[in-house]
Amino acid sequence: MEIVEKVDVIERLTNFRYATKKFDSSKKLTEEQVNNILAALNLSASSFGLQPYKFILVNDPEVREKLKNAAFGQTQVTDASHLIVFAHKTSMDHGFIEKYIDNIATTRDVPREALGGFEDVMKGTANNLTEDAAAYWNARQTYIALGNLLTYCAVEGIDACPMEGFDGNAFDEILGLKEKGLHAVVIAPVGYRSEEDGMQHAKKVRRPISEIVEVI
Numbered sequence: 001m002e003i004v005e006k007v008d009v010i011e012r013l014t015n016f017r018y019a020t021k022k023f024d025s026s027k028k029l030t031e032e033q034v035n036n037i038l039a040a041l042n043l044s045a046s047s048f049g050l051q052p053y054k055f056i057l058v059n060d061p062e063v064r065e066k067l068k069n070a071a072f073g074q075t076q077v078t079d080a081s082h083l084i085v086f087a088h089k090t091s092m093d094h095g096f097i098e099k100y101i102d103n104i105a106t107t108r109d110v111p112r113e114a115l116g117g118f119e120d121v122m123k124g125t126a127n128n129l130t131e132d133a134a135a136y137w138n139a140r141q142t143y144i145a146l147g148n149l150l151t152y153c154a155v156e157g158i159d160a161c162p163m164e165g166f167d168g169n170a171f172d173e174i175l176g177l178k179e180k181g182l183h184a185v186v187i188a189p190v191g192y193r194s195e196e197d198g199m200q201h202a203k204k205v206r207r208p209i210s211e212i213v214e215v216i
Helices: 009-015 031-042 061-070 094-108 112-127 131-156 168-175
Strands: 053-058 082-089 182-191
Touching: 009 131, 031 053, 031 082, 031 131, 053 061, 053 131, 053 182, 061 082, 061 168, 082 131, 082 168, 094 112, 131 182, 168 182
Parallel strands: none
Antiparallel strands: 053 082, 082 182
């Protein structure tokens, strides 16, 4: 039996993780670290397991400079080691669902016809959604993945900053997302904090658990 080293996740979330405002542009994540972040994203939960989104890893400095302009000049976009753009599908089409069912059948080595009931449920759900409702539903799945990234990075000692302060339509245009049926909804620069970022020393402010949790 493999012995897994216990990590105090609560301690990492309390004393390490914060929304990094200033990154050290001279410090870069390794290829292995980036691949592990992407793997953690891919393992995120989503409704039905459909993963109605795409993660765009933006490495091109010129593109990141354009994105910074579309993010109102926020330097995290260009100074962080890596930038991940979270984009959700703007619709939920039957073809996407059918491809997912094909993947289940292949991965689990089960007859595709045995998955017909599950497929019908997903298609029925999609049929009952307006285009706007489908996009909203997909966006919510994307935020689950963002939460997964933030926790993974905290455990691994990697800094991150969830950001909604940008022009999503401008991001779509710069990255060519609209023609792919995608819309940028949130971004996460990841890397290492700058020693000049004073927010790293600020005490974490949260409401008492007694106010957040209600037991019935």
